[in-house]
Structure formats: C-alpha cells, structure tokens
Amino acid sequence: MGIRPALHPTVVRGKTCLPSACFSMTRSEKQNFCKVLSRVKVPDGYSSNISRCVKVKNHKIYGLKSHDCHILMQQLLPLAIRRTLPKKVSSVLVELSKFFRELCTKVGSVEEYGKLKAQIAITLRHLERIFPPSFFDIMVHLPIHLADEAKVAGPVQYRWMYPIERFRIKDIDIRSKTQNSGVVVTAKTSSFASSKDKNPIVGDVSYFGNVVDVVELDYYGGRKVALFKCDWIDINSNRGTKKDELGFTLVNPSCLLKTEEPFILASQAIQVFYVEDPVETDWHAVVFTKPRDLYDMDEVANVGDLLMEDNTTNLQQFMDNEDDVRDNVPEIMLNSPVNIIDVGAENNESDDEDDDEYDN
Structure with missing residues (x-):
C-alpha cells in the first residue's frame, strides 16, 4: 500500500494501533481551524x-458556493492552517494556495504560466x-494542466466574479x-541608522490602518477631493507589525x-x-x-502581484526537519486486531523465487 514504516499499524494488548500522520489534527486544532473561518x-x-x-463545535464546513470555494482555497485556507498544522504540511498547502492565486491574477504571460506549471509539479511532489x-485521485492532478489552459484561454480570473472595492x-x-x-x-520613507547618520536610505514602507472618518473637500468650480482619516498601526518591527515563518504579514491593531x-x-x-x-x-x-476595475498593465506581466502578499517558504527545510508522525495527536485504536502482513518480506521471497526460475 506504500505506507511508510513509521505509520505501520502495531498490535498493543490485542488491539490494533494506528499512528497519527503528520496531517492529523487534535481536537483543539480543529476548533482553531474552524474559529478562524467563523470569525x-x-x-x-x-x-x-x-x-x-462553519460549525465550530461539530468541526464541519458545508453549504459553500462555488465562488466561496475559490476564496477559501486561494485566501482563507492558508490563514486557517498556519496555526493548526506542522510547518511541514502547512508550508506545502500555502504553496498550493499561492499557485491558485497566481493563476487567477488579471494579467499573465506565457512565460509566467510556464513557470507556474513547473512550480505546481514540485508542489504536487511535496x-x-x-x-x-x-x-491522489484525478482531481488532485488536474492543476498540472491549468497553466496550459490559461495560455490558451487567457487569465482565469475573468471566468467568475471578483470584488468591487x-x-x-x-x-x-x-x-x-x-x-x-x-x-x-x-x-x-527615509531610514536613518542613528541620529548622526547623514546618508539615509530611502525605501517603500507599507502603513496599515483602519478608516475612522471620511472627509470631502469642496473647491470652487465643483471640484471635490475625498480624504480618509485613519488609525495607523505602529510599523516598528515586532511591536505593531511582524512576519511569521510562512511569510504572512501580521499587525497588532491595539498598537497605534x-x-x-x-x-x-x-x-x-x-x-x-x-x-x-x-x-x-x-495579532491579525x-x-x-x-x-474589480483595476488592471495592472505593466510592460512585463507581474503574476506575483497577488491578492495576498507572496508567502515565500523554505519547503525543503520544513520537509526535512519534521517527522511523518504527530506525537501530540492521539493514536487510533481498533478493538479487533488486524492481520499485519510484512509486505517487504513477501516481496523479497517473490524476488528470490523469480531469481531461482531465471537461474533454472
């Protein structure tokens, strides 16, 4: 069946014990997953x-519309799993969501779609x-062909509705x-290393906030200008803003x-x-x-300009550093023992028989 040795069932006191795989969740993790979506x-x-x-107590999600599934897969799933699954699993699922977000951008080029096809092959391998x-049924392997469809039919985004600002x-x-x-x-914004620094570095800084008031300025001739008054979050690192291991930008609205x-x-x-x-x-x-009416008509198509910031992750580091079994998730116990067959031993015996027949 291709099961890893660490996940093989064992017999404990007359019962069959099935170890919990790395993608298993505890009850509290399932609740946290559902809480993120419910709030x-x-x-x-x-x-x-x-x-x-979302039903938090029952750990169930049902009644989603087709567009809701797109939003869940592209945007909300990474936010829900980042605190519930090991980095080995969550990092790969974040990469899968990233693929769908890049595929659904409004502007794309043949070269970028070719890169997406190569990237999704690596993601599926992980x-x-x-x-x-x-x-892995047929539906899981279909994404490998979606980039080719986008080359022929154009950006996928125009096949469903997107938000109006x-x-x-x-x-x-x-x-x-x-x-x-x-x-x-x-x-x-100019950044200074110290009070005596006379050579500041000028760079782009993102300020996050909430609109608390809208002011409209009336000028002669019927000209009007709209202003937003905002509560701005402190941009100092680890006080008002920070990034986690998966690349998500987090802000603390209480630190203004x-x-x-x-x-x-x-x-x-x-x-x-x-x-x-x-x-x-x-933290949020x-x-x-x-x-919906914004088009990125750059000279070079920027597929990486996503609805959510690019979450660059070191997948290989997470894949190598974590185990296939979760120790903090209870094992599954079966009342009746299951006949455990050593498939490896059987394969070795069959190989020996084949060798004997070949020698004869």
Missing part, C-alpha cells in the same frame, strides 16, 4: 458570509510525500458582518502610531482586511484585495 469578516462583495457555513496514495469607517465594521475599513498605503498626519487621499488607499490569529488574538493576518 473572518471580508469586504462587501468579496464572498458570501462564510462564517455561517504533497505526495505527505498524504497517502489514496488521496468599497470603503466604510471602522465603527460600521464593528456592527457589520463585513469588513471594509482596512487600508494600506505605501510611502517613500502616534502621528499628526492621519489623512491620506482616497486614491492612495489600497483595501485590505484583517483575520484574527486563533492563538495570539491581539493581513489579506490584500484588488478592486
């Missing part, structure tokens, strides 16, 4: 209310090292089932930046939404969105 608040038009489809052979203030989000106040703005310039132009704002961490509840993962 998520997405922007208007982003998806249906997925939280209604999946084969984790999950049992029975998991809409902003609201934070107070409305608190009472609503959706979340529309999250913003990020990228600014050129003290600034006398809380306003930005509405045209400068990029919408994001925040998903609460199930373990460190003060950042998920990037794109308005």
